[in-house]
Amino acid sequence: MPRPSSSPAAAATVTLASGPDHRPPASCEVPVNVYGGIRPASGLDRVAEEVPVAMVYNGISHAVMMASPCDLEDFALGFSLTEGILDRPDQLFGLDMYAREDGISVEMHIAGDCFARLREQRRNMTGRTGCGLCGTESLAHAIRPIGRVPAGPAPDDAAVQRALKNLRCYQPLQEQTGATHGAAWCDNEGRIHQAREDVGRHNALDKLIGARIRDHGPTAFDNGFVLVSSRASFEMVHKSASVGVRTLVAVSAATALAIREADKAGMTLIGFARPGRHVRYNRGDEFPVEESIDE
Template sequence: MVLPEYASSTEVAVERWRNGGVSNSRSHDMVAEEVPVALEYNGISHAVMMASPADLEDFALGFSLTEGILQDRSELFDCEIVSAADGIQVQMQIATQRFVALKEKRRNLTGRTGCGLCGAETLQQAVRKPAPVVSHARFSAAAIYAAMAEMQKQQHLQQVTGATHAAAWLQADGTIALVREDVGRHNALDKLIGGLMQLEPKHDFASGAVLITSRASYEMVQKAASMGCGFIVAVSAPTALAIRLAEQAGVTLLGFVRQPGHVVYAHPQRLAPA
């Protein structure tokens, strides 16, 4: 969903230069919009994220699941997108048990300032370790390269603006099931997870792979692994912490995936021969 007040891109006047001088003094460019999005649970604001104003229902559900606010999509009863004066409010109604747990977490954080990771009270909370995944996904290098090329074709906002990340789901049959874009790489992954969780029947994250157009940071691996995904493909490098988490969680992690090569950083057993 894109609110009428907030398109995902807008046209602006620009001055183009080439070889040290103005080549076109009257020109226009399409740029990506970046909007404050407030995530509210049962009337209480929890976080404000800068995001692309599209697929916000998917974003809200994906964020809620990967951040541990919800344990299942059935715990989200309602989600309303409301345009506000300075941004967008995503007003969610969630199960009482999950809301009580969220309030307790917020109460424990009262009075603390300068936290590096929002919502983290201790080092253990900051570096969350998901349970080891049990994934039967298996892909050849050729299938992965083809999927990355197909994802690029479906990055419509990136094609227009050149300013967004994408996350895509690679199905067991080698086809791309869903692509989500955002100015933030974490947001794009949350949107993808939320979109997949909207599908019927309930989505099986153990059957495929997540493709991302960014580096594979710890948070990207944590979010995917928390949903049971055992295969992550990144166009850029992973961090050392992301590699360690992938090793511990049983996640196959590929980086620098650019045909005709890639680097395997963890659990190569899910790579099928060509």
């Protein structure tokens, strides 16, 4: 929602300086005209920045993502793991970031066996924030096999509601701009321990995954759940399962494919997480349906 201001401003521009790590801010102010009130009013609005981010491995550009220019180190690690480019975080030997005239280049040095596999499977995936499959070579490559996640209890209603209630407190960029998604790691009581934001829902999740693994290693996703401010697509399920997330909670709907993939992984999938209610999609003995609670 625009916030009118009495001070005018020139049109906002972003300049990406040449050289290492001169990144633009995650948001900027632009002049706007507000309509719908008693009379039109001019002012300033804070909007989210969006820039092309190239993922470069051992000198070869593999993917270009439209992303928020913040927490890109976390993004690079999370993306590399959830896309199967790396099997372990210690296979990323080094990372340098360069602001180019037309975007940001994240240049990674990875293990030789990972790079050999990447070259074998390489595909053009420009613009993954939309569908996540642009450039896939064939139908057979569209849906990767999904692994099983560790067994564990699903969060109860109180934990989901607690996390949902506090999510906005961990989304400062969304509060400023209204244009970003959030992904948060929550413990079994619903307390949020870490969160990341991005204009793309996949990117926000990758950033969270990278941050958690960087800080906590193999125990990053023990005893808790991931909460995302978006729908639950099959790719959100795959990314979560790839690092052992047992439960994915989304504020919007899940797709049928996401539900089927979550079942294969043994993952608890929850959607339409709203104040006072949520929908649990999994069925069967492993995931018993909770009794409904009369409001």
